[in-house]
Amino acid sequence: MFNVHTARAEAHPSDDHAWFVHRAGATPTGPARLTDLLALMGVAPDASGSEVIQTVPVWRVRTGELLVQEGADADAVYVVRSGSFKGFKTSEDGYEQVLSFLAAGEVVGFEALCDGHHAASLVALEDAMVFALPLRELDRWRAASPALDRGLQLALSRRLARAVEVAEMMAPVAAEARLSRFLLWLSDWMVHRGQSPRRLLLRMSRRDIASLLGVAHETVSRSFTALADWGCLKVDIREVEILDMARLRACARNTRGLPEDLPPHAPSARRRVGASTRRPGELRP
Amino acid sequence: MFNVHTARAEAHPSDDHAWFVHRAGATPTGPARLTDLLALMGVAPDASGSEVIQTVPVWRVRTGELLVQEGADADAVYVVRSGSFKGFKTSEDGYEQVLSFLAAGEVVGFEALCDGHHAASLVALEDAMVFALPLRELDRWRAASPALDRGLQLALSRRLARAVEVAEMMAPVAAEARLSRFLLWLSDWMVHRGQSPRRLLLRMSRRDIASLLGVAHETVSRSFTALADWGCLKVDIREVEILDMARLRACARNTRGLPEDLPPHAPSARRRVGASTRRPGELRP
């Protein structure tokens, strides 16, 4: 009936492609010492590395600005020093598929190593700084500093392990369960950064969350209010407080609605009843 | 109403957990030379490596047997030599979430490096062989053979790039579009292995595909017949032939149903009409 792709084409016949709406916004700033990077990655520094690698370039990216552009030639791999990023891919019809959210200590842009081009874009969700590891130097630096090499391998391993969690959030379960999993994941994230696991400040919009979870952004809104009605959360736009961690975990485990054996904290007429609990591809007993 | 989790618990009160239904099935076989591994990874061999690394252990895994078990201690990283694998994670209620399908040349089990435990299980979809890189030796081997190191980094980069494609297949678009994307991905896979891009032999069940795509396995069946009705495919259980690559790509691009500007090859009453084309989280013009 109404086709987004043609609609866009008609509205802006010779418009720039979607990946041009953002501006590359990384600006150089004072370089750092290797030991700073190694500390961030959680590995002990080594003397040999610091001799060869005097300084590591640092880039600063402001909120909403791009660190890397999908399809662009890659000239470096980055390690997030502070702030957070959203990784996404925009398809030709303008749809923005969010792939991950990234925080301090994580490696980004490594996908580009195999063919020299970035597979996805990265935009800062808040003012951020990144260490840049020039591809030209990468092998030499890793050879010079076993600690850097080890830190990178560990970070890459974590990235791959994270892919499992993302798949769980996109799994075909009830929208409330996906949101619960996302919030629990964020909570873990906060703990790793030494902050409270209960008070979350969402740096991303409802639409970004929706894209990651694979639902409509209106559904994310509804799921937030549902979880709040069930006594799991207190929600104020982007400030979320987890009131009942056990119940939230129960919602994340369950595939549909609210588990029966955990009656609502604050009884609500909104509670769904009679919903089936099987999910796609379920193994039957 | 009917809760899978409790139902399982009632049926098998002291049952083994789901990840015990498979048996670890990897058996050692004649080790290979480093140059074989390097050739598989697409990097030029180096003399220094072959001196230190005389032989590389090779394991054989038969169809349906496990290479690694979720949660098990990891003692090696593997590179698939032949055959193919399914990576999956089983949740406590028995649901099997497929995460990826893996073929020759790909690195598996690397997620375990960061905490020493495998995050997901790997089962052979056909008789397979893998190179084993013992974690104990990994750093030493990489240092001894720059070629091995480079090959590993490239393979890891490809794995991360693949995560983007998996996300696209799980994206909230029409079931036919997801299946189209999956088949196109498989087709690319065949090309990389030097085989025909049109004739696909599916090594996995409908249920596995369904899990990866995030739909019910019945929906996968229906999508296969829909794509066949639209003239894209010829389907015979697990043998799939792509008849119209351009049309299949159009289906993969589109979010809902069959694109209007490509009338069905073989007119079918099954064709859906009036379906909207927006998708969750769509950016409105």
Next chain:
DNA sequence: CGATCGTTTGACGGTGCTCAATCACCGTGG
């Protein structure tokens, strides 16, 4: 040949996508 599993097809109902209206919030400029 019976049993089990995988695949296909049909029917039905519900979740969640779509569309739409409303509100809160914000930076701008009159």
Next chain:
DNA sequence: CCACGGTGATTGAGCACCGTCAAACGATCG
């Protein structure tokens, strides 16, 4: 200061896609 437009979040209504349940069929295997 307040009107103004723009963005993001929330809520409601309708309906269609697809998940669920069911049954039938073919294939494989003991």
